[in-house]
Amino acid sequence: MAKQERAVRTRRAVIEAAAHVIGTRGYQAATMAEIIQRAGVTKGAVYFHFTSKDALARAVIKEQTEPFLPPVSESRLQDAIDFTHQVAQGLRTDPLLQAGTRIAVETTFSDDPLVPYQAWTDIITNLFSEARENGELLPAVVPERAAEFFVSAYMGVQLFSRAATDRADLPERVTTLWRHTLPGLASPGALSHLDPHGRSIEIAV
Amino acid sequence: MAKQERAVRTRRAVIEAAAHVIGTRGYQAATMAEIIQRAGVTKGAVYFHFTSKDALARAVIKEQTEPFLPPVSESRLQDAIDFTHQVAQGLRTDPLLQAGTRIAVETTFSDDPLVPYQAWTDIITNLFSEARENGELLPAVVPERAAEFFVSAYMGVQLFSRAATDRADLPERVTTLWRHTLPGLASPGALSHLDPHGRSIEIAV
Incomplete structure (x- = not known):
């Protein structure tokens, strides 16, 4: 195995170990020794790859979104719905996503406090912006603000679902989230065509 | 000071110390020694009052909601809006509320996993149920389910606001939460009379 390839594998093994330990114990209680x-x-x-637990947390956050690509269809609002259902499925099994949520709520990055939310907010902002161009949004909706709201509400919903059922009911709660928010997001014409359950999709993870 | 009164004061001092330490360090990192x-x-x-950190966490959760009483007006949906703005103000300064959110997201109570959310969900369920009797809700809204959704979304919104601005922008984000959810909650007749900013109110804490 080439030196370069070995380094990539080691780095990945460390990130996965960090995700497992942080996801199980919580961010504060996780130690470098256990990782x-x-x-x-x-x-x-x-320590060649990561000088601290903070650096590892940032790597987990950076890599957690990579397997998730929103679908691309004629309705960008439906694509957003489907994407959030994909992530809900991922949250039930993917250690990186599970660790990512613990990092988001248990620590702060003083130089860039929204880093745990940023990639998600960017993805949803893009989807909402394209939905706006398609005429799918109500005129008063500002895509970036709506995306920040949606991502924060989603965070709360998945935490509640974790407490209630260890995320077994998360798909249902994500559907409820969309049922409650689509009337304030979607134009009447778009609203009647959207399915808050998500279309059945291939899971990318 | 009577023995009974001294015990009450001691108990309160311990709960406040626990709230401070948990709110600052997080639940996992807080120790009984520091409390x-x-x-x-x-x-x-x-230890006479609380046998464990778990018992202290439950006491913090139980007492955090006590200073908050929803206002009572002709619109129970507006009362719900005002109540959530009261809590938003409280979250900026009240150690019990700040600790309560950390306990909710950093630990699990296996015997009763929704205990950190229960009192809030009960208050909002009651307000939504009375709003339903007033004809303020859309027919499809189920008060209990809507309250669970709302409380979980609110949890996410306040976590996002904590990360973004140490909750300085929480009142604005609570307004955004209502702007996005009222169209899926309120009947058209009620919607036009509601103010998502909340009416100006006396803070009970």
């Missing part, structure tokens, strides 16, 4: 042990690599190899 | 030190009472006095 190193779980990754099954040397302490030196871990 | 005892901050309360300025003996270890024995603390």
